[in-house]
Amino acid sequence: MSSEFSIDKLKATLEKYHQSHVLRYWGDLDNEERKRLIDQLDDIDFNLVLYLASLLKNTKKSEPLKMSPAPVIDLPETKEEKAAFENARTLGEEVIRAGRVGAFLVAGGQGSRLGFDGPKGCYPIGPVSGKSLFQMHAEKILSAQRRCKTVIPWYIMTSETNDGDTRRFFERYHYFGLKSSDVMFFKQRMVPALNEDGQMILDRKDHIFTSPNGHGGSLQAMMESGAIANMKERGIDVISYFQVDNVLIQILDPLFIGFHVQANAEMSSKMLRKRGPYEKLGHFGLVNGQLQVVEYSDMQEADMQARNQDGRLKYGAGSPAIHLIQPDFIVQEMEGGIQLPYHVARKKIPYLNQAGKQMIPDRPNGYKFEMFVFDALRDTRNSVILEAVREHEFSPVKNKTGQDSPETARRDLSNYFGEWLEAAGIEVPRDKSGNVRGVVEIGPLFADCQEAFVKKISQDVTFDGSFYLDG
Ligand code: UTP
Numbered sequence: 001m002s003s004e005f006s007i008d009k010l011k012a013t014l015e016k017y018h019q020s021h022v023l024r025y026w027g028d029l030d031n032e033e034r035k036r037l038i039d040q041l042d043d044i045d046f047n048l049v050l051y052l053a054s055l056l057k058n059t060k061k062s063e064p065l066k067m068s069p070a071p072v073i074d075l076p077e078t079k080e081e082k083a084a085f086e087n088a089r090t091l092g093e094e095v096i097r098a099g100r101v102g103a104f105l106v107a108g109g110q111g112s113r114l115g116f117d118g119p120k121g122c123y124p125i126g127p128v129s130g131k132s133l134f135q136m137h138a139e140k141i142l143s144a145q146r147r148c149k150t151v152i153p154w155y156i157m158t159s160e161t162n163d164g165d166t167r168r169f170f171e172r173y174h175y176f177g178l179k180s181s182d183v184m185f186f187k188q189r190m191v192p193a194l195n196e197d198g199q200m201i202l203d204r205k206d207h208i209f210t211s212p213n214g215h216g217g218s219l220q221a222m223m224e225s226g227a228i229a230n231m232k233e234r235g236i237d238v239i240s241y242f243q244v245d246n247v248l249i250q251i252l253d254p255l256f257i258g259f260h261v262q263a264n265a266e267m268s269s270k271m272l273r274k275r276g277p278y279e280k281l282g283h284f285g286l287v288n289g290q291l292q293v294v295e296y297s298d299m300q301e302a303d304m305q306a307r308n309q310d311g312r313l314k315y316g317a318g319s320p321a322i323h324l325i326q327p328d329f330i331v332q333e334m335e336g337g338i339q340l341p342y343h344v345a346r347k348k349i350p351y352l353n354q355a356g357k358q359m360i361p362d363r364p365n366g367y368k369f370e371m372f373v374f375d376a377l378r379d380t381r382n383s384v385i386l387e388a389v390r391e392h393e394f395s396p397v398k399n400k401t402g403q404d405s406p407e408t409a410r411r412d413l414s415n416y417f418g419e420w421l422e423a424a425g426i427e428v429p430r431d432k433s434g435n436v437r438g439v440v441e442i443g444p445l446f447a448d449c450q451e452a453f454v455k456k457i458s459q460d461v462t463f464d465g466s467f468y469l470d471g
Pocket of ligand 1: 113
């Protein structure tokens, strides 16, 4: 609370923005609670709230977009393509060795579908080791640092809801072997949720419900926190963006980095071949000639179904949310305070009933607002989209059970490392669906790629249903 605080001024501001109801319980609050509420109100950008409320009035369903397929670098088939891949890989290795790459993790989300008590990155996921997602990511970075004899700073975006727990987790585990001075945490901004009438929602008498402003909030957060300035000081010109829940992420992929740098791309993306027309991944497409990730709900039905002559889906390029970004592009995006668009989602928001008691609704009762990082692709002049093999690069932990759950992530890890064993001539039994019968895990500090594993593993090893090797 600033020393010049005046309740009358606050009331006038709230009235101007149609939010006076947030002081409904003012008379019930003690000094500390009042301070808490005032401090929170101090941080809220009321012009943004007004703008978000205006989005709710626009109920017109948007027309499906007219699009054309985006150009993609497919997996190599010809000799020339394979040579181009080798060139890109060599260049990428050089860029990593030169210390030009920083890792950037977005970990500010709420992980509501998983329903884990704590930041999602603390979730134990190693199929044998039980290592957390954070540890798995950290060890990939550490092993790349050792292999390339360089420093790869790690920038981690958290949010108000999980920042303290995330930092404590890293401290408790001594940053998993990384130097703490090379790991930088910063928080993204929160935005208030709104009800149907565009009003903010109290979830306590002294607190307004807010949620993180989406992974697209990372551009602003990187600028405001000094992360971009830190990158500049360190000579970083490639940011490797990844999400906390992808257990198969290749954080420092020389191939991808090589293609990105070669093309002088401002922002690049990996892409996966969609499993079918209705798989819920965003699609890379050109809209009015400009690259975009188009959500499946914004596509025309005919486009969803359309196939090329070879039988592949015409719009089969799905986004696994893996990007490379130039720091200068972020500076340019943020110049003049340009913001990515906000997406609106109807959600269940805790609220206070007539008696002032917190209630959790059964049905959505309000709206949350998020920016998506891939919307920045629209502003790129140069961008590379590189095909990735799903089984090697993408298996997210989103839900408690079923598809994209801890169970499927552990299965996918075992299948992935099972291939390494097979490449080394070790027999691995598989079931009818091709899944490894048993569990396999290889820590990045033992080997960080199949080639390195095959070189290192001794010939007389066998698989007895559970296999684990670590640094
Ligand atoms: P998701 O869209 O899967 O959201 O985030 P979530 O919050 O993890 O999970 P649900 O939807 O509540 O179940 C994809 C990635 O983007 C990050 C997440 O931490 C995750 O790495 N993210 C998401 C942020 O960093 N900030 C946000 O505001 C939203």
